[in-house]
Amino acid sequence: MVLYLSYIYIGIGMRKVALFAVLAIFLMSCSETKRVTYLQKVESLPVEVLQQKSLLADPRIVPGDLLSISVGSDSPESVSIFNKLSSSSGTTENAMTSSSVSDNSTYLVDNKGIIDFPIIGKLNVGGMTRTEAEEFIKSKIYPQYVKKEPTVTIRVENFKIAVLGEVKAPSIYNVPNERVSVLEAVAMAGDLQLTGRRDNVLLIRFKGDGSKEVARINLNDPNLLFSPYFYLQQNDILYVEPNKSKARTAYTVPPMLTLSLSILSTLLGITNIIVTLTR
Known part of the structure; x- marks a missing residue:
């Protein structure tokens, strides 16, 4: 019993x-x-908060960047010596009047932040923003070499980011328009796996002076929209850690x-x- x-x-x-x-x-x-929902309760943010502009930083030039530099003017022949010519260009005149820059018209920024620019020579542009570098090069050309103030346009041709860890397609991604948010980077990588932590994504950023910055990003937080890390910079690395179940x-x-x-x-x-x- x-x-x-x-x-x-x-x-x-x-x-x-x-x-x-x-x-x-x-x-x-x-x-x-x-845990898996992005920007939780973002719709509850006040309208005046949502109307705030996110900080979009001008890319800073770092060693290893490939810069496309175009010098333009109302008088194209006066600035032709400052533009690299593509071997596939039809004529010098056509190349000068075109606003586009060929893929091989690039300048490699060396480990000291220096580029070798036509006529002027060595220019240290490392650590400058793209806008600062444009003004700097313009000041070296005008008025010493040309009578009319030219326009200088710089693009970072190898603007890229890396997304690693618990994502569906970890890889290095090129960003042709030089603008990508952290959410866009996640989408490019096919979204996070269910085993990835969305509240503690690691960001590693390489600065123009060679130093590094490390930050943590919470994809669940609606205030991410206003974070200084919402928009990524070239060579940024995102690492998604595995959660406890993984x-x-x-x-x-x-x-x-x-x-x-x-x-x-x-x-x-x-x-x-x-x-x-x-x-």
């Missing part, structure tokens, strides 16, 4: 455990939904623990069968 009551007690305890397990799974699923699956269970759990599961199964048969 005592043994029978013990079996019943064990059976009731197992049912309670199962009930608690189901409840825990339900609560965990609700919690996971909150970390647990990566853990190798020792053989002895596996055997112990197997024995325990078998004993619980036998106990449940005995309780059922003795009813």
Whole structure:
């Protein structure tokens, strides 16, 4: 009789455990939904907050950049010596009147931030913003070499970012228009895996002076829209860490623990069968 009551007690305890397990799974699923949603409750932000402009930083020139530099003027022939010519260009006149710059008309920024510019020679543009470099080159050309103030246009031809970790397509991505937000970068990488942490994305940024900056980004936070890290800069690296569930699956269970759990599961199964048969 005592043994029978013990079996019943064990059976009731197992049912309670199962009930608690189901409840825990339900609560965990609700919690996971909150963790995977981007910009949570962004619609609740006040209108005046949403109307604020996000900070879009002008790209800073760093070693390794490939710069396309075009010098224009009302008198194209006067600035022709400052423009590299493509071997595929039809004529010098056509090349000078075109506002576009060929792919091979680029200047490599060396490790000291220096480029070798026609006629003028070595120019240190490392650490400057694109706008600052345009004004700097213009000041070297006008009025020393030309009578009319020219226009100088610089583009970073190899503007790229890297997205690594728990994303569907980790890779290095080129950004032709030199403008990309962190959400656009996530989309380019095929979105985050469910096993990726959205609240603690690591950003590594390489500055023009060679130093580095590290920041953490919370993709769940609606205030991300106004963060100085919302727009990425060239050579930025995003790393998405695995969440706890992914970390647990990566853990190798020792053989002895596996055997112990197997024995325990078998004993619980036998106990449940005995309780059922003795009813």
